[in-house]
Amino acid sequence: MPEFSKTADQALALLLSIGEEGGATAAALADRLGMHRTVAHRLLATLEQRGFVGRRSDGYELGLVLRRLAARVEPELLQVARVVMDDLSATTGEATMLSVREGNDAVTAALVPGTRHLVRVALEPGFRHPLHAGAAGRAVLACLDDRIRRRVVDASPAPAALREQLKEIRRLGYASSHDELQEGLCGIAAPVVGEGGLVASLSLTVPLTRAADLQKWAGDVVRAAGRLRDELGAATRMTGGS
CATH class of the missing domain: 1.10.10.10 (Winged helix-like DNA-binding domain superfamily/Winged helix DNA-binding domain)
Incomplete structure (x- = not known):
């Protein structure tokens, strides 16, 4: 050893x-x-x-050294995610977002706009919100290390309610939100738990007028998140073995 x-x-x-x-x-x-x-x-x-x-x-x-190293990894994540996101948006016609964790926040890393409706969602990359808020954040939070998750939950406005939400997310495999982060929007998000501790989420976000359509896309979002996880793992192993 x-x-x-x-x-x-x-x-x-x-x-x-x-x-x-x-x-x-x-x-x-x-x-x-x-x-x-x-x-x-x-x-x-x-x-x-x-x-x-x-x-x-x-x-x-x-420090800046770690930030530079992380910047070399992020393009690979976005490159792999873009193909999966394009396919999900093509299937659903709705906006697809990739969110990653930064400290106690979820940050939108990439967005593929919807294509089938005049009223569209367009959240710019860099949009930030607490992990305990919104489908994208809670999907990430539900899959974090127990110690980190407890700290975030305990500091949230309603810890008991949030704990129950996270249990339900782990049971279903996805999170949902309704008129929460931005007025008039709702979303559904599935976690992406990758190798090396990466935790992100893949989500659909739609106007409230199309909220009824979200549930029928839940399986597609979960499958897309699983595909992204697998393709990231394959890309990581290929890079490591080259």
Whole structure:
């Protein structure tokens, strides 16, 4: 078995904590991970020197090095997703969105507009909302690590109701929303849980006047999310093996 490095593991734990649970001071990160504060300070100083974290007034955040590395991965995600999204929009005639998690938010990464109706949904990429709100966000939230999910749920306006919603999402395989994020819109979203911890969601969003049509597309959305998951996995394995 390869030799295990405790120091490297602790540094990676700090990066994962900042990325998954949000930035914080060195003391707060140490407490969060059960790590000695002196060790956390030393490791964060090293990570900052290498550009993996950056320091701001209220603590540490992920640095530019990680953001550059992530930017190399994102085009592959969008390239694979675009084909699946085009097919889903062609099948349903409605707007298809890919949303990804950034901290405690869901962010629209890509949109394929609908084609069959005069009244269309056009949410620009970059649209951001809390994970606990909207179908796209809750689909992601339902599939996060238990510890992260509990933290987000406990900080939401209605934790008990949200827990029940997430149970239902995991049972059905998709989330729904009605006149929630933007007045006059409703949506249905399925999670995409990929290799390496990627959690995103694929969703249809329609005007309320066509809300009755959403339910009949639920199976198509779930199947499209599964296809995206499989194709991302295949692309990752191909890249790793090249």
